[in-house]
Amino acid sequence: MRRVTTDIDIDALDRDQARQELARLAKLLDRADAAYHRDDAPVMSDAEYDALKRRNTAIEERFPDLKRGDSPSDRVGATPAEGFGKIRHARRMMSLGNVFEPEEVRDFDDYVRKYLGMSADASLTYTAEPKIDGLSLSLRYEDGVLIQAATRGDGAVGEDVTRNARTIEDIPTRLENAPRILEVRGEVYMSHADFAALNERQRAAGDKVFANPRNAAAGSLRQLDAEVTRRRPLRFFAYGWGETSANLADTQSESLRVLGQLGFAINDMTRVCDGPEAMLEHYNRIEAARGSLGYDIDGVVYKVDDLALQARLGFRSTTPRWAMAHKFPAELAWTQLEKIEIQVGRTGALSPVARLHPVTVGGVVVSNATLHNEDYIAGRDADGAPIRDGKDIREGDWVQVYRAGDVIPKVADVDLSRRPADASPYQFPQTCPECGSAAIREEGDSARRCTGGLICPAQAVEKLKHFVSRAAFDIEGLGAKQVEQFYRDGWIKEPADIFTLEERFGPGQPRQLKNREGWGEKSATNLFAAIHDSRRIPLSRVLFALGIRHVGEVAARTLATHYGTWTVFIRAMDGAAPQEGPDWNELIGIDGVGKVMARALVTSFAQPAERASIDRLVALLEIEEARQTAPADSPVAGKTIVFTGTLERMTRAEAKDRAEALGAKVSGSVSSRTDLLVAGPGAGSKARKAADLGVEVLDEEAWLKLLGQA
Incomplete structure (x- = not known):
């Protein structure tokens, strides 16, 4: 298998590097998907594939505007191979999101509860079952007869392997007392004993031997000659269903029991678990039994047991919200930490990075690992509790590195017996290594940050790169490389300087852009035209472009929608100072804007130097008013709505999403600007304040009637 090095820090990527890296990852993952799902000949390990997939996602999260149309994040499986007929799935075969740590399992449970509006102590059961390392298959029965079988393919269209599936003993060709239409989904696999026997026969016949049971199962099922499949010892576990004409039961677990009664093999290690601790306990039980199962598994799958709750949770683009795969740990490796280096990011955060002697971890060559912050290096968490048994990390230490699917590897442990005698505790810098300004750590913040702002080269250049990024001003011809060049030469020191470039270095000036190396008259003219065109820009993009901490694209759109114009917004920031x-x-009452973000906003605009820089910029722009998009017949478009009390027909999250989809502004507090209060049982001070202010109050039934959903 080919090994791929992914040791370039994502935080260190500029836009051009990120674009190139996304292109590289798309190519690698497309090849890996085709090799694994279509050709049954993997070119990389599961751990490496997971790492690349997470790296791709992390880069997309940092540079959302660079997300490709063929992004691996939006793909399931691979395009069906030639030689097979194609079958379109009645219901898309989704993939599963992955978690690797116990805390992520608890986070999954918290997310589900929050989405459903359930309290932390309410009973919420899940099924937990081994994740079989095989080939996904969908079986369609009509009137109890198996009429077609299809591989996952790309999730929408799979390969027609009906004749082959009929040769597998675990797959019934007829069902008694089944719904008229029933799609059964499961995993085709091969046991370890059968795999060993098959390879022995292959070797004796001088034929190809298989690398592992998964490859053998996939290759055997996807034979153009069904007689070859018949001679292969394939098995099948059912784990779910697609289209059905009637529900099997009300829960996942009971539905699996029904599938078992119909004649399908159901994994006997499937359990119903009440909450995340029970899920983790069964995960540990399955992991301990992994070596004695007789077939390959690579994790445990959790699913919300109640099918009505599954329906409410629904799906993301490629994964269900109600299910998650908890993967087993990837490979660990020991290596020497050669140096600890400090990188300064756009927000001024000082981020320590371990420079490692290169080592292979889970099939990936690693030379860097994240060290998070000074607490992590010192062997404690943010609350002062010990991590790694309180062992600190020093230059020269031998450290245990793990990936477990993470984009940047982490240090799991330190071998004190191999610590050099002259190794001394690492002293985290109190000043910025880039500009020498004081680096302070605010209360409640895990990172130490440079106070230099625009005088700090690391921050200034990164802020300017962010300013011209695609989701911000997106100036054609002015990318990260040009920003670095102009900043280095003193042509651009702050955003406003971009819009005076032509008058300073255009035609008729002593120094002209067209005469610089790498530039000509046409490229200079094009850049000046692009800068001119970018002066007219939506409010949300201006707010995002300023690079204020905690204000991402979503928050910028929320603020723009709420305030509408720059004049109203800046007046409000001054008033909120x-x-x-x-x-x-009003600011902290905006849904999605908490006190942390609010403080970052008002602090930025209250700094004299930063405010002066922003004012110089705004004077050169034409900022468009934010317009609320909503259906033409929306009864709540443009209205400010507050929800309070307990809603019975939907959760607050569902109500908020619905209101915003109809063009409303959702706030967390009642004020004179509130148009409507939707109050459920238990409404208290907000309802009283609304009455005092004369705000219209509706109960949930009246709210749904207003929306035409009663």
């Missing part, structure tokens, strides 16, 4: 009063209360 004391962090009290009506403007402050």
Whole structure:
């Protein structure tokens, strides 16, 4: 298998590097998907594939505007191979999201509860079952007769392997007392004993031997000659269903029991678990039994047991919200930490990185590992509790590195017996290594940050790169490389300088852009035209472009939608600066804007130097008013709505999403600007305040009637 090096820090990527890396990852993952799902000849390990997939996702999250149309994040499986007929799945065969740590399992449970509006102590059961390392298969029965079988393919269209599936003993060709239409989904696999015997026969006949049971199962099922499949010892576990004309039962676990009664093999290690601790306990039980099962598994799958709750949770683009795969740990490796280096990011955060002697971990060559922050290096968490048994990390240490699917590897342990005698505790810098400014750590913040702002080269250049990024001003011809060049030569020091480039270095000036190396008259003219065109820009993109901490694209759109114009917005920020009063209360009352983000906003605009820089920029722009998009017949478009109390027909999250989809602004607090309060049982002070202010109040039934959903 080919090994791929992925040791370039994502935080260190500029836009051009990120674009190239996404292209590289798309190519690698497309090849891996085709090799694994279509050709049954993997070119990389599962751990490496998971790592590349997470790296791709992390880069997309940092540079959302660079997400490719063929992004691996939006793909399931691979295009069906030639030589097979094609079958379109009545219901798409989805993939599963992955978690690797116990805390991520608890986070999954918290997410589900929050989405459903359930309390932390309410009973919420899940099924937990081994994740079989085989080939996914969908079986369609009509009137109890198996009429077609299809591989996953790309999730929408699979390969027609009906004749082959009929040769597998575990797959019934007829069912008694089944719904008229029933799609049964499961995994085709091969046991270890059968795999060994098959390879022995292959070797004796001088034929190809298989690398592992998964490859053997996939290759055997996907034979153009069904007689070859018949001679292969394939098995099948059922784990779910697609289209059905009638529900099998009300729960996942009971539905599996029904499938077992119909004649399908159901994994006997499937259990119903009440909450995440029971899920983790069964995960440990399955992991301990992994070596004695007689077939390959690579994790445990958790699913919300109640099918009505599954329906409410629904799906993302490629994964269900109600299910998650908890993968087993990837490979660990020991290597020497050669040096600890500090990188300064756009927000001024000082991020320590371990430079390692290169080592292979899970099929990937690793030379860097994240060290998070000074607490992590010192062997403690943010609350002061010990991690790694309190062992600190020093230059020269031998450290255990793990990936477990993470994009950047982490240090799991330190071998004190191999610590060099002269190794001394690492002293985290108190000043910025880039500009020498004080690096302070605010209360509640895990990172130490440079206070230099625009005088800090690391921050200034990164802020300017962010400013011209695609989701911000997106100026054609002015990318990361040009920003670095102009900053280095003193042509651009702050965003406003971009919009005075032509008057300073255009035609008729002593120094002209067209005469610089790498530039000509046409490229210079094109850049000036692009800069001119970018002066007219939506409010949300301006707010995002400023690079204020905690204000991403979503928050920028939320703020723009709420305030509408730059004039209204900046007046509100000035009014909120004391962090009290009506403007402050309105700001923190915006749904999605908490006190942390609010403080970052008002602090940025209250800094004299930064405010002066922003004012110089805004004077050169034409900022478009934010317009709320909503259906033409929306009864709540443009209205500010507050939800309070307990809603009975939907959760608050569902109500908020529905209101915003109809063009409403959702706020967390009642004020004179509130148009409507939707109050469920238990409404308290908000309902009283609404009455005092004369705000219209509706109960849930009236709210649904207003939306035409009663």
